[in-house]
Amino acid sequence: xxxxxxxxxxxxxxxxxxxxxxxxxxxxxxxxxxxxxxxxxxxxxxxxxxxxxxxxxxxxxxxxxxxxxxxxxxxxxxxxxxxxxxxxxxxxxxxxxxxxxxxxxxxxxxxxxxxxxxxxxxxxxxxxxxxxxxxxxxxxxxxxxxxxxxxxxxxxxxxxxxxxxxxxxxxxxxxxxxxxxxxxxxxxxxxxxxxxxxxxxxxxxxxxxxxxxxxxxxxxx
Numbered sequence: 001x002x003x004x005x006x007x008x009x010x011x012x013x014x015x016x017x018x019x020x021x022x023x024x025x026x027x028x029x030x031x032x033x034x035x036x037x038x039x040x041x042x043x044x045x046x047x048x049x050x051x052x053x054x055x056x057x058x059x060x061x062x063x064x065x066x067x068x069x070x071x072x073x074x075x076x077x078x079x080x081x082x083x084x085x086x087x088x089x090x091x092x093x094x095x096x097x098x099x100x101x102x103x104x105x106x107x108x109x110x111x112x113x114x115x116x117x118x119x120x121x122x123x124x125x126x127x128x129x130x131x132x133x134x135x136x137x138x139x140x141x142x143x144x145x146x147x148x149x150x151x152x153x154x155x156x157x158x159x160x161x162x163x164x165x166x167x168x169x170x171x172x173x174x175x176x177x178x179x180x181x182x183x184x185x186x187x188x189x190x191x192x193x194x195x196x197x198x199x200x201x202x203x204x205x206x207x208x209x210x211x212x213x214x215x216x217x218x219x220x221x
Contacts (some may be wrong), residue, residue, distance in 0.1 A: 013150065020144035020177060024137060028184045031133045034126040035191035037142060042198040044077040046122065049205050052078040056209075062220070077119045077202070081210050084115040085217050105218055112210045112213060125197045127192060134189035141181015148174025 052073040059065035066082055073079045088111045089104075152171055 012102060015058055017144060017151070017177075023140055023178070024144075024177075024180050024184050027137050027140070027188075029187040031184070031191065034129055035187065035195070038126050038191075038195050039167050042123065042195060042202065045077060045158055046198060046202055048073055049077055049202055049209075050077045053205065053209050056082070061170070062217075075122075077122070077206060078116045078209065080119060081112055081206070081213060084111040085213055087111075087216055088183070098189060104110050105214070108214045112214055116206055117208050120199075120203055123202060125145045127195065128201075130188045130192040130195070136164060137185035137188065138178075138181045141178045141184070144177030144181070145174045148177060202204055 052069050055068050055072050056065045056078070059068050064083070066079065066086065068083065069079045085108055088107055149171055152174055
């Protein structure tokens with residue numbers, strides 16, 4: 001069967017039916033764009049983080065490491081941690097502000113935590129869309145099915161003739177919307193889970209590096 005013919009069958013209805021079909025189509029396109037884009041982005045980030053951390057520990061000092069990471073940290077996930085920690089060490093503390101109070105270890109913990117949170121927000125972008133599509137798409141498809149069956153029953157009642165042929169055709173077309181909703185939701189859920197595992201691996205590497213960086217900066221200060 002031609003996929004274009006099957007896709008066109010989804011839009012053979014009234015305004016509500018077509019609106020539901022269009023919404024499912026937009027959800028599918030959006031989720032697949034996020035899946036493809038984030039798959040490439042996260043795999044590159046996973047490689048960049050591993051190479052950047054290795055390059056950092058092989059550098060002779062922090063300044064040289066910061067320069068070296070410009071070539072390795074294309075995703076800009078590791079360098080913000082190093083820059084934040086280094087700035088906290090070298091800057092003149094303002095004792096009149098809460099940020100300048102407390103011991104150096106607490107200050108480093110705060111700035112590194114903020115930098116790590118910013119990097120994780122960058123990694124998490126698009127996950128909300130996948131989660132939303134995965135949870136909402138089946139109900140959107142079910143709405144289209146219920147509406148289609150309702151319209152089919154009204155048409156059959158107005159015709160005054162009830163037979164298997166007159167019922168099976170309209171009801172079968174309405175049930176396609178449920179299948180379409182599941183076809184949209186399943187890739188979104190799978191993509192959310194697989195990408196979430198990649199994000200978890202990167203988060204673990206960044207968290208470990210932030211902990212080791214804090215200990216190193218404290219020892220050097």
